[in-house]
Amino acid sequence: MKKKINRREFLITSCRLLATAIIPVSSLGLMQKASLANGAVEDTDWAKVWEGKEWGFAVDTHKCIGCGMCVKACKQENHVPLDDEVYRTWVERYIETEQGVKIDSPDGGRKFPPNEVAGGKQFFVPKLCNQCKNPPCVQVCPVGATYRTGDGVILVDDKRCVGCRYCIQACPYGARFLHPETHVADKCTWCYHRVMKGLNPACVTVCPAGARKFGNLKDHSEVKEILETERIRTLKPEKGTKPMVFYVGLDEVVM
Amino acid sequence: MEGFIYPNEIEINWGLFIVLYPYLTGLVAGAFIVSSLYHVFGVDKLKPVSRLALISALAVLLVAPLALISHLGKPLRALNLMWTPNPTSAMAGFGYIYSFYLIIVLLEIWFMYRKDLVKWAATKQGFMGKVYSILTLGARDISEKALHTDHKVVTFLAILGIPSAAFLHGYVGFIFGAIKANPWWSTPLMPVIFLLSAIVSGVALLIVVYAASCRIRKKKIDFDCLMTMNKYLWVFLIFAFVLEVLEVVHLAYEAEEEWPAVRGLITTVIPFEYFVIQLGQMVAAFFLLLAARFESVPKTVRKFLTIASGGMILVSVLAMRFNVVVGGQLVSKSLSGYSEFHWPLWHEGVIPTIGFMVLPFVFLLALVRLLPPWMAGEEEAVLQPASSAEDDTPAVEGVWGWLVSGVSRSISRLGIRGLWREE
């Protein structure tokens, strides 16, 4: 994708030779960067970058107010068509009534209608890719187009994916979908392209309620602190997928 | 949509082409096994269909991957499956297993027809003569000794082909059965269920194709052969039915958390497709096939019952593929609701699917013209002159006979009948 960036244009013209050898990663000229100050170079040794890193994600369901900012921001950040019924992250609403639990997620949770049923236990649950330690989607991909990085994020190789959608079938969480424009599998990456630039995932960045936390489990981070102090649950632990999204206050009815 | 489904489940990702694929490979596996019953297990009564079975298997086998590739989001990358197969994927072996099986079928056909190929290469003139000449690959030795070798190779390939056919199709079952995310798919019984329904559908296909070919060629149906197929169809049908029901009974009895969702699927979402088209027709075919075995019943009725059962089983197995492939995706992984399947017309829809179901028969016509499968013993049988078509005792009576003779009349009007003429 070609971008028009004044700052970088200047850089490119001034050192054209270098630029041919290096893919300039960062359009974040203003940002101070973490380890990859100048973006990823073609021959980056990722094994070294991954050392001492294991990303984790914590969701505090008590805090979520169901505004859907995360859903929208995620689509904008990751070029998922806003109006298509496909989501890298979404928010579910649970309403416990006498007839049983009513669940909905209209427009992925961007537009919850005011519900007629008042009272009872009601809450929101944000969902996203669990970046499982034992990921069924990676297991079933027939061509090796999806993989788990050494620091624990599952990515899709959109140049190799054949679009067979076996991974979509294999994910117990419904986290994957076929991208309506590229026709290859797509999923939440915890905004790996941001994380590697020292930024938080977009959903974490925009969440007004602080319900989403992201960080390195091998370092002193907010997520690690949550894991050490709170009672947490993961989704469908019985599937043996070892999810890496940890929920605080997750109700028993949540599937 | 009913209840709650995950937002990404609105689209049914595996549609009609994926319903078709196991259906087609099932027909292949079944047809191949019929031919092997003759070549390996010495069921001589199946001789009249042994070559036809193999040719039909090839015709269907050539179409199967087309359905699969058309389904891909990126069809041009299909060969990635051959270049970088992922060993942990249940799907990755597809390319290799399919190719292996295709080679076995081609080899078996080649060795089986070699004598004829050499003869045709010598006798035919013009373009076809050249084609046969190339097909012989220059191996023109048809001495007694060489033919004996051919025969041994055919037997060897037929033996090797049985586990391969079973593997090719059982493997398709495994692709579904190994998905723990899907309660309607995830069962170790799946490969066996797929395999048995495959055999059943393959035998049924042969019954129908054989009856139709006899009708079109104005030949008498070999009654013993038909009844032998009836017998095998009946036996395999029992196993197929028992396993299909066993799976559900087991789910119901264990009544784990996914059972209410599965129960809802078969009782409210696809009850007609499941209980009537899939299971009901199996039960009906079971009794019809049984009735056809009574000697007190007139032969024409027995033929009709067998052929009609074949047709019913073909529809039943297609419904079974649909109920598994699409039905499984209708159950939300949240176990709280059901997606909806909207029958698409064009994009992976009904029309191209019908096209893919007709295509094997087009291939079959071409293959039959290239490699006539009619057995040597038959050649002495009197070819009915066209004028005496009315005197020809119809092989079957009733609606079926009317249908078949109607179809064959239209076909001969189109001049395609020549395709079937013996040289």
Next chain:
Amino acid sequence: MAKAKEGGSGFTRSALFRIGTLLGLVLVIFAFVRTTAVPASFGEYGRYRGDNITENVNKEAGFTKDNSVCGKCHQAELQTLAGNEHQALNCESCHGPGNRHTEQPAAVSLKITETAELCSSCHAEIAARSEDKIATVRPFMHSGGGDCVMCHNPHRPLARIGGEVQ
């Protein structure tokens, strides 16, 4: 074109030899094509294309790091926000992804034109959104259909109504 003339030894003209040679040829061609078809970086870190990591990482970020980036130009707005109910919010939660705006401030505008819907996504009253987490209203009853900014400054939301939640 197969030749009619009888030549060569018996073995090379035998069916098994001919078909075996053909199969061998197919296998060799396949093996050769496969070596060129597998991407160079495949298997570098695992059974996938290593270069894809770089491709993924190099994707452009849409949202900036945090409000400090915005504050470099918009100090006044940040100061307005300071100390009030919205101070913990990220500018881009409402204004949308700002990275391109930081690069081309004039060309890419982050101005918000429609506020009623935007404010409602957090402040509309629905039962699951509990009052002790956030102030909620029934938008139409609260404003009579008027836009929120008629009374509220989103950067200092309660300023005009005396700091009281109605």
